[in-house]
Amino acid sequence: MNVTMLLDMAADGFGDRVVTGRREDGLSAARLRELSFGGARLVREAGADAVVYLAANGPAFPAALFAAARAGVPLVPVNYRLGKDQLVRLLARHPRGIAIAEAEHRAVLEAVGLPTRTPGEWLELAGGTQAPEPEPEPDAVESESPAVIIYTSGTTSAPKGVVLRHQHLVSYVVGTVEFAGADAHEAALMSVPPYHIAAVSNALTNLFAGRRVMVLESFTPEGWLELVRAQRVTSAMVVPTMLARIMYGAGLDRSVPSLRSLAYGGAKMPQRVIETALREWPHVDFVNAYGLTETSSTIAVLGPQEHREAIASEDPEVRARLASAGKPIPGVDIEIRDGHAIVAAGTSGEIWVSGEQVSGEYLGGGTAVDDGGFFYTRDQGYVDSDGYLFIEGRVDDTIIRGAENIAPAEIEDVLLRHPDVIDAVVVGVPDEEWGQRIEAVVVARDGAELDVAALREQVRGVLRGAKTPDRIVCWPELPRNATGKLVRRDIVAGLAAT
């Protein structure tokens, strides 16, 4: 069982259908299959043990993914925004790789000994001047082989290479997607970069469904909206900051008549943003997807009907579900634990997850899976009495003030209730007396004058004094990485400097 099985099924089932790129000049499933054979030949000729992908998303990305799989080596998508030193350190872990990269990175890659092709060169060489004959099946690539190595974003610690094996990805796809389930006119728009797990899972699930995938290389709200209209995009995935910019950007034409489904994930969605989006686009099905790199993407979803019921409800418990990550998908089990004990519904604890799609394994050894097959997400949260999962943030972000553990998310939620606050973060800043003290940074809506003393009183009115930030400052924006995740250490550093 190998991810190429998914491609072979697509090529057999709907080979002529364009599955990646624009309708007028994209690649068909059959062509992608040819490119996987041609690409595998390039990998084998180079004697490479990995395909490093250091470029923007585009047709070369699925071509590289399946070429690597066909050759039995992992694809290693790498963040093309990394600084040179970080990049060199990371590439040193794949010395026998072959690289697909934009010309600007060629010098760095070749200096560390990786033969390099641009995405265009790769497609041309893999495609040949004429369609290559499919080669005989190479040595069967086992389910246990690594299919993809994705480096974590490293917002809380040094980036770790997460190993996803063929069995994990294939289990995820066949467990959650109906083969050929998409209509021929459907098109998905992907806005996360290729080094994000959602880009990998998206390439596989949409192909298996028979849905054409478009990518937006660098996100702007105007560019996203225009592409949705021009290519009649029917489903899309965004991170919360993107949706906020689409909803709050000035002078935007937000009409998206073709859009049927919008999935979001990757970071916490502010309640006000999703409420605004639900009212702006009542015809769209919203899906909140919660997952991690280590779990081959999504492990829980809050579906369209649950969104509609929550926004229409007067019941505070139903209404609160807009902030929920929903329920586990088939084949996934979630446990909330305190140490080794499973806690009762409504009680906060550590989120553990098991299932065929869960890897929890890191390059160079190391696994975060226990004897029972459960992976520790390092997220904190609870499950309510109806089985809805709520995420309260990373355990590593917990502030320890005095001897008290304080989750930033609870305080951030209160700050975000202020009508003029559009973004907020709460961090622990080193403090001689308390170990850490609580400080908050907020971003005010354009043109709004924010009274931080009054805001602090508002927080104190809702939370206890021990949970009220010792200081609140206002910044023009928060440091987030390209996939919308807060870079908390930059916030702590920025606060310490002022």
Added chain:
Amino acid sequence: MKPRIGQTLVSPVDSTTVVVIRSPDRDLEITCGGVDMAPKDIPLASAGALDPELMGGSMLGKRYAAEELGLELLCTKAGKGTLAANGVPIPIKAAKPLPASD
């Protein structure tokens, strides 16, 4: 044969190929058109012919699930024979699609 999750099983008498998605930890007899299916990497003995009474066929991409056995197969190449486990035809699993989440 004790099917393993992820294992590819092929029919010796037609084009049918399936992948094991879910399996109990015990021996099962999985057949296509009445003839034993075998793992892809194990050479097949010549094994007779399709039973004309068991020509229900299989469809590419459909899941076949014998719920009482805890067995689920994904058809990766369609064929003419009927898929069966321990002599009982395996029905198509009713689709319960999730909303697209990525």
